[in-house]
Amino acid sequence: MTKELRRLTIIMLLMFLALFGSTSVIQVVQADSLAQNQNNKRAMYDSFDVQRGSIIASGSAIAYSTPSKDVYSWQRQYVDPLMWAPVTGYYNPVLQSRTGIEKALNQQLSGTGSSQFLTRVEQIVTGQPARGSNVMLSLDAKVQKAAYEALGKLRGAVIAIQPKTGRILAMVSSPGFDPNILAAHNANAVNAAYDKLNADPTHPLYNRAIGGDLDPPGSTFKLVTVSAALASGQFTPQSKLPNPVRYTLPGTTTSISNDTRTTCGPGKDVTIADALRLSCNIPMAELAVKVGGDAIRAEAEKYGFNTSFDLPLPSTPSSYPPPTDSAQTALTGFGQGKVTATALQMAMVSAGIANGGVVMKPRMVDEVVGPDLSVQEKFDNAEYGRALDPALNAELVRMMVANVSDGVATNARIDGVAVAGKTGTAQNGDNNPFSLWFTGFAPAEDPQVAVAVVVENGGGVGQSGSGNSIAAPIVKKVMEAVLGK
Structure with missing residues (x-):
């Protein structure tokens, strides 16, 4: 082989490798971003011919295509x-609009995700009609129905989490x-x-469980305050605090009172345990001032405050x-x-306490399953961090x-079950209706579920x-x- 021919062969080989590499990058690495590009009309028109995958909860499709x-x-x-x-959202091919799981896992449902590349190739080779994959949710249809019926026509949200997994x-x-x-x-x-x-x-259109106009969490946040106090090493449940009828906020002339407008039980002092x-x-x-805002903020962030979670629905921090x-x-x-919270966040606080102080990342999808029933993606449990x-x-x-x-959360009692919980009645200005909260978990000795409820407009x-009176009975149900009670 002459030198020129050898050089030409090497150049052709390099060009082939470059073409192969760039094609592979486009078809595999960039497939997801290209499929989502709003200027990609071919992907849009191709999607019309694809039978979109189903969204499945407890073995039954709650969204499907006909x-x-x-x-x-x-x-x-x-x-x-x-x-x-709030879970499925909606998908509209005419307007190319989508929300909820339909948006978050659009590529998987439409069969255009990178994990479905081999499935698409197989469909082309075998002549099978193009189909999207099914999304298997972690949500339990029986629990969803109980939450939906318990909330009824009240304005608000309910969210339930498995403490050990974050599901x-x-x-x-x-x-x-x-x-x-x-x-x-x-x-x-x-x-x-x-x-x-x-x-x-x-x-x-708001998903109040993970976003919308956030409410102050009221007394449910006392769990975070006490957690920060315990974590500081300077306080125990039996540590005592002054017990006046009114308290003037430091550096101001503004005073506050307890909901009862009296002292917190008898005596000039009260323990942290009794105050909670x-x-x-x-x-x-008083405790918050002693612990300090920086320490409370750090503790709040250990439970998830100031963070958006990808469920894969994005939550408002x-x-x-x-x-x-x-x-x-x-x-x-x-x-x-100025503290505000979603129902998701306060459920995470309870779930973290239920899980021995370890906060799990919340998630609502277990698997993505192909038309041939093969598992294309698995969503694993993951720790967010330790709070306490x-x-x-x-x-x-x-x-x-x-x-x-033996406290003020008695309407969450369940016969034969030790329930752990905290109420909240949050103010929204002098004359506006309260935001009503409850968060807790059960059974206390082996927690299976953590729940948070917020009821707006009082x-x-x-x-x-x-x-x-209003939020605790919902959590109980x-x-x-x-x-299985």
């Missing part, structure tokens, strides 16, 4: 739409919407329906802002001031159990309701569904 007689080939259908809307068992938001209406192929009708929902002042059991504001404000002064720190000690050492965490568990058995009774 043949349609228009250019879009397939029509998306949703089962028990109002109950599942979400229920996610309910009310008021809701019917995704079938927004999945229709009549663009004018869909746009009109969307505009009406979007203009609704109750915001039915009786849900008193003044001792927790709950907020504990940098402390500005001792007065603000005092207010956050009992969940007021086991021995100190056990003390916090005992205090939460006392809240339910549960319809203004400032007359409480977390124990969800726990009973998990425990």
Whole structure:
């Protein structure tokens, strides 16, 4: 072989390798980003011919595709739409709009994800019709139904988590919407329906379990304040705090009181355990100032505050802002001031305490399964971090159990089950309705579920309701569904 021919051969080989490499990058590495590109019209039109995969909970499809007689080939259908809307969202090929799991796992459902490359090749070779993959949720249909029915027409959210794994068992938001209406192929009708929902002042399109306009967590945040106090090594459940009728916020002339407008039980002092059991504001404000805003913020972040979680639905971060002064720190000690939270966040607080102080990353998908029933993706459990050492965490568990058995959280009691919990009745200004909360877990000795409920607009009774009277019974019903009671 002459030198020129050898050189030409090497050049051709290098060009072939470059072409092969670039093609592989485009088809494999860049496949996901290219498929999502809104300018990729070919991917959009190809998707019309693909039977989109189903979204499955407890073995049954809650979202699936049926043949349609228009250019879009397939029509998306949703089962028990109002109950599942915060989870599934909706998919509309006409407007190329999608929300919820339909958006978060669009590539898997449409069969265009990188993990489905070999499946697509097989379908082409064998001549099989293109199909998307099925998404298997962690949510339990029985628990979801119990949460949905328990919340009823109240405005708010319910979320239930498996403490040891972070698997979400229920996610309910009310008021809701019917995704079938927004999945229709009549663009004018869909746009009109969307505009009406979007203009609704109750915001039915919000997923209140993980986002929306966040509420102050009220007294449920006292769990974080006490956790920070225990973690500091300077306090125990029996540490005592002053017990006045009113308390003036440091550096101000503003005073606060307990909900009872009296002292926190008898005596000039009160223990941290009794202050938590009786849900008193003044001792927790005093404790927060002693612990310090920086320490409380650090502890809050160990439970997930100031972080967005990919469930794969993105959650709005709950907020504990940098402390500005001792007065603000005092207010956050009992969940007021500038601290805000989602139901997901307060469920994570309870789940972390239930799990021996270890907070798990929340997730709502178990697997992605191909049309041939092969598992294409698995979503594993993962730790977020440790919030509290086991021995100190056990003390916090005992205090939460006392809240339910002998405190102000009695409406969460379940016969024969030790329930751990904390109420919250959060203020939203002098004359506005309260936000009503409850978070807890059961059974206390072997936790199977952690639940958080937030009821907005005072549960319809203004400032007359409480977390124990309205939110706690909802949590009880969800726990009973998990425990088979």
